[in-house]
Amino acid sequence: MSSRERRGNSWMIDWRELLMLRAFRLLTKLHIDKLLRTRTQTHAFTEYFRNFEKVEAVREIFEENTEHVLNNLKVEFTWVGGYMWVNGANGNLMISSRYLNTGDRTDVYLDLIHELVHVRQFMEGKELFDIHYGYTERPTELEAYRHAVQEAKRLGLNDERICRYLKTEWMNDRDFKLLTRL
Numbered sequence: 232m233s234s235r236e237r238r239g240n241s242w243m244i245d246w247r248e249l250l251m252l253r254a255f256r257l258l259t260k261l262h263i264d265k266l267l268r269t270r271t272q273t274h275a276f277t278e279y280f281r282n283f284e285k286v287e288a289v290r291e292i293f294e295e296n297t298e299h300v301l302n303n304l305k306v307e308f309t310w311v312g313g314y315m316w317v318n319g320a321n322g323n324l325m326i327s328s329r330y331l332n333t334g335d336r337t338d339v340y341l342d343l344i345h346e347l348v349h350v351r352q353f354m355e356g357k358e359l360f361d362i363h364y365g366y367t368e369r370p371t372e373l374e375a376y377r378h379a380v381q382e383a384k385r386l387g388l389n390d391e392r393i394c395r396y397l398k399t400e401w402m403n404d405r406d407f408k409l410l411t412r413l
Contacts, residue, residue, distance in 0.1 A: 292378060304323075305324070307324070308331065309325055313327050313330065315327065344379050345378065380413045397411065
């Protein structure tokens with residue numbers, strides 16, 4: 232999930248995040264997640280997000296495989312709330328239609344960069360939701376945020392604007408401070 236949460240030592244996890252992760256896993260195992268997606272629309276990434284293969288930040292993520300990955304990546308637009316995330320079962324990019332239509336354009340773009348890192352991590356077989364780490368201490372999240380912050384700086388965003396991007400409604404102050412060190 233592109234959005235952010237955590238608390239405590241690296242071996243502890245916030246109970247809300249753990250509950251959410253277990254619910255997603257259970258839904259996937261029981262194939263109930265298909266019921267949640269009855270109103271989703273699946274598209275090729277390149278049909279909806281044109282010319283991303285030319286974006287330097289995206290090329291840094293996938294290197295020589297950029298065009299191949301983006302041409303094969305599927306996007307599911309969903310009515311489920313939230314922002315965007317990578318489906319842990321099939322690697323599809325899940326995007327809330329509401330967020331895409333009403334979210335800040337810069338935030339949506341930076342979230343796409345963040346989630347494309349997770350797509351690559353999924354393809355590499357990495358555990359995206361490793362519960363042995365808190366959200367802001369999870370190596371996969373730190374790498375994804377590093378790419379997003381690097382792109383924000385390349386776009387010329389100042390520190391205040393980058394901090395507004397990083398802060399989410401469910402992130403505590405400690406977690407936010409961890410991310411601002413990127």
